[in-house]
Amino acid sequence: MSFLSNNWPWYISGTIIGLFVPLLFILRGKTFGVSASLRHICAAFPLSQIKYFAYNWKEEGAWNLYFVIGIVIGGWIAGYISSTDVIDISEKTKQSLTAIGITQFEGLVPKQIFNWGYLRTIPGLIQLAIGGFLIGFGTRYAGGCTSGHAISGLSNLQLSSLVAVVGFFAGGLFATHVLLPLILN
Amino acid sequence: MKDARLLFAGIMFGIVLTRSEAISWFRIQEMFRFQSFHMYGIISLAVIIGGLSIQGIKRYQLKDIDGHDIIIENQEYRTFHQYIIGGFIFGIGWAFTGACPGPLYALVGNGVWVVIVPLLMAVIGAFFYGILREKLPH
Numbered sequence A: 001m002s003f004l005s006n007n008w009p010w011y012i013s014g015t016i017i018g019l020f021v022p023l024l025f026i027l028r029g030k031t032f033g034v035s036a037s038l039r040h041i042c043a044a045f046p047l048s049q050i051k052y053f054a055y056n057w058k059e060e061g062a063w064n065l066y067f068v069i070g071i072v073i074g075g076w077i078a079g080y081i082s083s084t085d086v087i088d089i090s091e092k093t094k095q096s097l098t099a100i101g102i103t104q105f106e107g108l109v110p111k112q113i114f115n116w117g118y119l120r121t122i123p124g125l126i127q128l129a130i131g132g133f134l135i136g137f138g139t140r141y142a143g144g145c146t147s148g149h150a151i152s153g154l155s156n157l158q159l160s161s162l163v164a165v166v167g168f169f170a171g172g173l174f175a176t177h178v179l180l181p182l183i184l185n
Numbered sequence B: 001m002k003d004a005r006l007l008f009a010g011i012m013f014g015i016v017l018t019r020s021e022a023i024s025w026f027r028i029q030e031m032f033r034f035q036s037f038h039m040y041g042i043i044s045l046a047v048i049i050g051g052l053s054i055q056g057i058k059r060y061q062l063k064d065i066d067g068h069d070i071i072i073e074n075q076e077y078r079t080f081h082q083y084i085i086g087g088f089i090f091g092i093g094w095a096f097t098g099a100c101p102g103p104l105y106a107l108v109g110n111g112v113w114v115v116i117v118p119l120l121m122a123v124i125g126a127f128f129y130g131i132l133r134e135k136l137p138h
Helices: A010-028 A036-043 A057-081 A091-099 A122-142 A146-155 A159-184 B002-019 B025-032 B038-059 B080-097 B101-109 B113-135
Strands: none
Touching: A010 A146, A010 B002, A010 B038, A036 A057, A036 A122, A036 B113, A057 B002, A057 B101, A091 B025, A122 A159, A122 B080, A122 B101, A122 B113, A146 A159, A146 B038, A146 B101, A159 B025, A159 B080, B002 B101, B025 B038, B025 B080, B080 B113, B101 B113
16 A cells, blocks of 8 residues: 555656556547546537537547546545655755745645635736636647647657647746746745 | 546546646646756656557557557647647646646645636636637637
8 A cells, every 4th residue: 555655756657657648548549638628528518609619529528528537536545545745846946936935845735825815816816717727728729738748649759749848848937937936926 | 338437547547646746836846947857757758658558559450448449640730839839828827837637637636626726717718719719820
């Protein structure tokens, strides 16, 4: 059980995550990916007048929705077996985060950001609500996220995925080094 | 129902995402500041393992467990700006929330309830993309 209760080094995690690519092909002949689920959720509503959502979501998307419901349950199981007390991030990161006002380093995620009170402030609204919106909009525009493009797509040597991953990092670097210091201070 | 098998794959993936710490805002900040190898190691190794698996599936023409041929399609390359602009927009959201779509689901499972908001907003983001699609450069 200690395997499931301790967090893993990168080489265990990377190996297992990579194995989801063949697992999904073998289980159901599907390409590993998560963000299409956001489209399938929309398609489950009566929105068929919008071309992008006019398809049979049960036929094309049910497998993906089962997969993401599983992710929620798996997250619950992992958290139930043991919660993460502290993430062992580098000292440099702690210093960089302290400089922009993040001073609590306990838990899986910073409690300063992930709470309902912060969500009711302008910075919290930008970070959590707008941030979430950009995830949905951007991944659908780019046709995939970290799983679909960075892992499945690069595994399959797709040019589209390489361009998308460059975009992911350009956006992430811009947000981390330019936008976040403005929002958090 | 064959699709329900994916529930079990998802459960395993939720556990893996949590144990790998890839769902931690701290880890994503560390990654975007180039201050640790952790996330780069995870993603690169996953790509190598995934890539070798795809080569193996193609070479040995493996079938799925229902006996169907596994068809691995290359996503059609449409336009450069679609991937770069879409990717850039997602990247901002990734750094803000410290989560990509998989981790959003896993964080809700982990009891970080406020993540329900970015998850719902991500669905709304996908909805707005669907509405604006014809007007956006592709």
